[in-house]
Amino acid sequence: MATNPAKAVEGKTFLGHPRGLFVLFFAEMWERFSYYGMRAILIFYLLQHWLFAEEKAYVIYGAYTALVYITPVIGGYLADRWLGQRKAVQFGAILLVIGHGLMAFEGTGGQDSPMLNVFWLALAFIIMGVGFLKANISVIVGQLYGQGDPRRDPAFTIFYMGINLGAFLGSIIVGYLGQTWGWGWGFGAAGVGMLLGLIVFVWGRPALLGHGEAPDPAELKRPVMGIQREWMIYLWALVGVVVVWFLVQYQSIVGGLLGFTGAAVVAYFLYTAVFRLDRIDRDRILAALFLIALQPLFWALFEQAGSSLNVYTDEQVNRNIFGWEVPASMFQSLNAAYIILLAPVFAWLWLWLAKRGWEPSTPAKFGLGLIQLGAGFLVLVAGVFATGSGNLTPVIFIFLIYLLHTMGELCLSPVGLSAMTKLAPAKLMSLMMGTWFLSTAGGNFIGGLIAQATGGHGGEVVAGGTPVMDVYSRIGWIAVGVGVAVILVSPFIKKLMHEDVDNAHHDRSLAGQRELGEPAGAGTRTDQELL
Numbered sequence: 161m162a163t164n165p166a167k168a169v170e171g172k173t174f175l176g177h178p179r180g181l182f183v184l185f186f187a188e189m190w191e192r193f194s195y196y197g198m199r200a201i202l203i204f205y206l207l208q209h210w211l212f213a214e215e216k217a218y219v220i221y222g223a224y225t226a227l228v229y230i231t232p233v234i235g236g237y238l239a240d241r242w243l244g245q246r247k248a249v250q251f252g253a254i255l256l257v258i259g260h261g262l263m264a265f266e267g268t269g270g271q272d273s274p275m276l277n278v279f280w281l282a283l284a285f286i287i288m289g290v291g292f293l294k295a296n297i298s299v300i301v302g303q304l305y306g307q308g309d310p311r312r313d314p315a316f317t318i319f320y321m322g323i324n325l326g327a328f329l330g331s332i333i334v335g336y337l338g339q340t341w342g343w344g345w346g347f348g349a350a351g352v353g354m355l356l357g358l359i360v361f362v363w364g365r366p367a368l369l370g371h372g373e374a375p376d377p378a379e380l381k382r383p384v385m386g387i388q389r390e391w392m393i394y395l396w397a398l399v400g401v402v403v404v405w406f407l408v409q410y411q412s413i414v415g416g417l418l419g420f421t422g423a424a425v426v427a428y429f430l431y432t433a434v435f436r437l438d439r440i441d442r443d444r445i446l447a448a449l450f451l452i453a454l455q456p457l458f459w460a461l462f463e464q465a466g467s468s469l470n471v472y473t474d475e476q477v478n479r480n481i482f483g484w485e486v487p488a489s490m491f492q493s494l495n496a497a498y499i500i501l502l503a504p505v506f507a508w509l510w511l512w513l514a515k516r517g518w519e520p521s522t523p524a525k526f527g528l529g530l531i532q533l534g535a536g537f538l539v540l541v542a543g544v545f546a547t548g549s550g551n552l553t554p555v556i557f558i559f560l561i562y563l564l565h566t567m568g569e570l571c572l573s574p575v576g577l578s579a580m581t582k583l584a585p586a587k588l589m590s591l592m593m594g595t596w597f598l599s600t601a602g603g604n605f606i607g608g609l610i611a612q613a614t615g616g617h618g619g620e621v622v623a624g625g626t627p628v629m630d631v632y633s634r635i636g637w638i639a640v641g642v643g644v645a646v647i648l649v650s651p652f653i654k655k656l657m658h659e660d661v662d663n664a665h666h667d668r669s670l671a672g673q674r675e676l677g678e679p680a681g682a683g684t685r686t687d688q689e690l691l
Contacts, residue, residue, distance in 0.1 A: 178304045180371065181315055183364030185322040188297055190357030191253065192326030194260050194350040195290065196496070197334025199225075199466050200489040201346050204474065209269040209343055210276060214471070214615025221467045222608015223411035224283055226418065227404060229601035231291025233594040234400075236299075238292075238393060242380055245296035245303075245372035246365070251394060252292025253358040255401070259285030260351035266343045284405035288397060296372070303371040320503065326353075327496035335489030411608070418602045425595050432588070440658045441585050447523075447656035448583040448592060451576055452599045454526055457642060458572055459603025460610055461533055461635050462565055465495065468611035469561070472628055476544075478552035491558055498566035506570045522579045523653040527646035529572035534639025536564035537632040544629050583657060610635065 172179055202224070206217035239248035262282035267275025301319050305312040330353065338346020374380045384392045407414050426449060433445040473479065474488035513519040520528060543557035576596065584592035614628040 177311060177315055177318070178367070178369070180304050180364070180367040180369060181301065181318065183360060183367045184297055184301055185319055187249075187253070187357045187361040187364070188319065189322040189326035190353045190360065191256065191293060191297075192323050193330035193334075194256065194354035194357070195286075195330070196327035196492065197330030197350040197353065198260065198263065198286070198347060200331045200335040200470075200492040201338035201343070203467050203470050204339065204489065205343055205347075207471070209266060210273075210279065211270050215612045218467050218611035218615055219411045219608045220408070222463070222605045222611065223408055223414040224287065225463060225466070225607070226414055226601040226605035227287045227408060228290050229597050229604060230418075231287055231400075231404075232295035232597060233291075235291040235293070236295035236594070239296045239299070240375070242374065242376075242389060243393060244374035244380075245299045246368060247374065247390070248292045248296045249300070249372070250358070250361060251397070252289045252294070252296075253354065253361060255285050255289030255397070256293065256354045257289075257351065257358055259283070259287075259289055260347060260354050263347035264344045264351055266347075280405050280409055281401075283408050284401045287404050287408070288401050292397070300368065300372040304368075317503075317507075321500060324496040324499045324503075328493045328500065331493035331496065332490050335487055335492060339487035339489050411605075415605055415609075418598070418605055422598060422602055425591070425598065429588075429595070437585065440661055443656040443658060444583040444585075445588075447653050448580060450653055450656075451523065451526060451579055452595060454530065454572075454642075454646065455576070455596065455599035456603035456606055457639065458530060458533060458568070459600050460606035461537070461639055462569065463604050463607035464611060464632075465562070465565070466492065467608065468614040468628060468631075471615075473558055476553055476628075477558055478555055481555065486555075491562070494559065494562035495566050495569075498563055499570070502566060502570060506567075521650050521654040522575055522657065523650035524647050525571045525575045527643045527650060529568040529570075529575075530639045530643030530646060532564045532568035532571065532643075534636040534641075534643060536561040536568070537636030538640070539564060541629050541633045541636065579657075582659075 203217060203221055206212045206220055207214065212220065235248055235252065239245045243251075259282045262278055262285065265275060265278055267273045267278070298316075298319070301315060302312065305315060330350065334346045334350050334353075336346075337349050380388070380390045382389050387395070407417075429445055429449060433442040437445065470488060470492065473491055477488070479486045479488065479491075510519055540553075540557050540561045543560075544553050547553055580592050580596050581589070610631065614631045
């Protein structure tokens with residue numbers, strides 16, 4: 161009796177998927193549990209334990225979250241080039257366990273405590289650990305499925321649910337423990353979660369069936385300066401921890417590095433687009449850069465959730481629900497809960513609209529995302545003014561701002577990631593994805609600066625609310641205005657995307673031109689004829 165080759169390769173399944181998927185599901189779930197749990201209470205830890213001024217605490221938070229998005233570019237490169245994804249994920253998980261473990265040692269607090277240096281070191285380990293893990297665990301999910309396997313998209317949906325389940329549980333459990341039982345309990349719970357993720361990943365290694373291994377094991381074992389390359393990479397990663405330990409303390413350097421790197425990458429893309437690509441790829445690069453340019457604005461505003469909005473919820477919102485005053489950090493779980501509920505709805509909605517020819521273009525979806533992001537802030541501002549001076553803001557407006565922000569995220573984040581894979585030429589794919597995350601890092605850092613503008617008022621109440629509402633009103637209208645402008649120019653950006661040109665046909669036509677010695681820009685007519 162003949163056997164199915166695909167089944168033979170993938171081994172035993174669970175719910176129709178390789179068992180390795182669920183190993184990765186639980187490993188990532190616990191990693192996100194630890195990361196988002198810590199993120200929920202980090203700003204309060206900075207303000208209430210280490211006694212940083214609001215302005216300083218917000219910039220530290222922004223630099224930390226920015227670095228979390230920069231390091232995956234490095235971790236992804238090292239895994240692709242030498243380590244392989246499995247070893248990179250495992251090493252990253254070890255660094256994360258160390259980092260979260262160090263966070264549990266809080267000391268006496270205050271600016272003069274020697275334990276403050278341990279805190280900086282803990283952040284550095286976590287940042288570097290995320291860099292190795294986050295960039296690579298998703299890659300292994302894709303490797304579990306062959307080309308054209310119809311289970312691939314459902315697999316990523318399952319994996320995505322693991323991410324948000326971890327974020328939801330982490331925000332609730334770590335947030336509650338940190339703000340009621342003590343910081344050590346909260347950060348300790350995050351550390352235990354990460355340790356469970358590492359155990360699941362190591363225990364479930366056989367279920368991965370050899371996926372994610374080093375591309376060249378012999379090269380990985382080759383000595384470099386008398387040390388195996390693999391161990392040399394680990395040693396340099398620890399040197400990287402020291403570098404990050406320095407950067408997270410001097411946040412202005414992070415901003416300068418982001419600005420310089422971003423400018424250099426954009427200049428390289430523009431040079432490549434103008435001088436080295438045919439017209440279709442050049443247009444697509446310009447469209448991708450347009451979408452990437454919107455990222456910093458979106459995430460700078462969205463990331464107020466963990467900083468200024470978190471503090472506002474703690475100080476100025478009536479958090480009494482059914483007789484229980486809910487810790488402010490627990491509201492961080494709303495974003496993940498809304499994603500779990502709404503992601504399938506949005507996936508269905510885009511398909512339903514597409515069948516009728518009504519689906520918005522990718523740039524139009526970006527515009528809608530920005531409008532909903534801005535509307536979230538404006539709804540909160542309206543609620544504060546309606547409540548009146550000296551009164552706590554009703555908690556319903558916190559539920560509404562997170563709802564609108566999550567809907568905006570679903571219009572922009574997954575759509576943007578998909579667009580990058582379509583718009584980038586094959587040889588620039590990794591760099592394009594790295595640039596996407598670099599722009600997200602820039603947004604996180606700018607978010608810290610925006611939050612800084614809301615701080616330092618000591619909770620002073622002014623007519624209709626607090627000074628933070630003035631900032632929220634401005635950024636809300638800016639986001640809505642930019643969103644409307646993006647929708648207006650979206651037809652032009654859509655043309656630059658050349659969605660009517662199949663990438664495979666386009667690549668083949670270009671290869672034929674090069675063999676004939678034709679210039680790259682001469683292939684546009686051929687692309688259309690191939691269709």
